[in-house]
Amino acid sequence: xxxxxxxxxxxxxxxxxxVAAAHVRRVxxxxxxxxxxxxxxxxxGSTPRALYPALVTxxxxxxxxxxxxxxxxVPKNDPMSNYRMARExxxxxxxxxxxxVIRWRTEDPDLDAAARDYEEALRAGAAAPWLDLxxxxxxxxxxxxxxxxxxxxxxxxxxxxxxxxxxQMGTRRLTLTYPALCGxxxxxxxxxxxxxxxxxATVVEAGHLPAARIIRRTxxxxxxxxxxxxxSGLKGRTPS
Ligand code: 6PG
Numbered sequence: 001x002x003x004x005x006x007x008x009x010x011x012x013x014x015x016x017x018x019v020a021a022a023h024v025r026r027v028x029x030x031x032x033x034x035x036x037x038x039x040x041x042x043x044x045g046s047t048p049r050a051l052y053p054a055l056v057t058x059x060x061x062x063x064x065x066x067x068x069x070x071x072x073x074v075p076k077n078d079p080m081s082n083y084r085m086a087r088e089x090x091x092x093x094x095x096x097x098x099x100x101v102i103r104w105r106t107e108d109p110d111l112d113a114a115a116r117d118y119e120e121a122l123r124a125g126a127a128a129p130w131l132d133l134x135x136x137x138x139x140x141x142x143x144x145x146x147x148x149x150x151x152x153x154x155x156x157x158x159x160x161x162x163x164x165x166x167x168q169m170g171t172r173r174l175t176l177t178y179p180a181l182c183g184x185x186x187x188x189x190x191x192x193x194x195x196x197x198x199x200x201a202t203v204v205e206a207g208h209l210p211a212a213r214i215i216r217r218t219x220x221x222x223x224x225x226x227x228x229x230x231x232s233g234l235k236g237r238t239p240s
Contacts, residue, residue, distance in 0.1 A: 005222035020225040021054035031132040043135040044082030052090035070146035070175035071104035111163035119161040131184035142209025146175035194229040201233030
């Protein structure tokens with residue numbers, strides 16, 4: 001059985017940022033009210049760059065544990081680093097206490113060991129569900145986090161974090177797995193641009209490609225925040 005995500009289509013990027021940010025603030029406030037902490041996995045890539053500045057205010061980041069859904073195998077100050085993107089757009093401007101930020105140790109020559117350590121950090125002092133909110137993006141090939149088509153990470157059913165060879169990109173990545181992401185209390189996708197329309201339609205309606213298992217999960221709410229271009233391939237569904 002598969003679930004159906006809520007699709008929120010915004011007429012413009014500023015509107016998309018506003019509705020997505022309001023949603024994240026609400027999830028954060030509810031988590032802190034219920035459990036005293038807000039455990040979030042941030043999305044990487046370029047799309048969240050517009051959202052994160054809107055989250056500098058309105059969230060009590062002193063009560064948060066901030067993880068990353070995935071990371072590129074580059075140094076933390078590299079322009080390709082998801083950590084660097086988040087640091088510049090959210091963590092530094094919001095003065096997030098460094099102890100609240102759990103970065104993948106990409107400088108470790110043994111990325112498998114770095115992934116095991118990351119899993120330990122995610123499990124430390126917590127129990128499933130490990131995350132209150134997983135923020136995710138979507139690639140044109142239907143990947144999310146670093147769960148790419150044809151990679152070994154897709155078959156992982158026990159580990160919460162792994163290092164994975166992504167042959168199609170000729171690189172290794174670090175990523176949270178389906179057990180970690182599908183198990184989050186809440187999942188939000190942020191998807192913009194016409195180049196994502198086919199993948200979004202395939203993931204939501206046909207139910208295949210790596211992101212489908214998360215977008216169509218039944219274990220809790222999934223909201224897809226997208227623009228009209230990204231939603232242009234969705235049929236038979238009235239964007240709310
Ligand atoms: C990454 C991401 C990845 C991203 C998609 C979409 O590290 O690249 O975590 O899953 O969300 O590739 O990327 P864009 O937002 O740049 O289109």
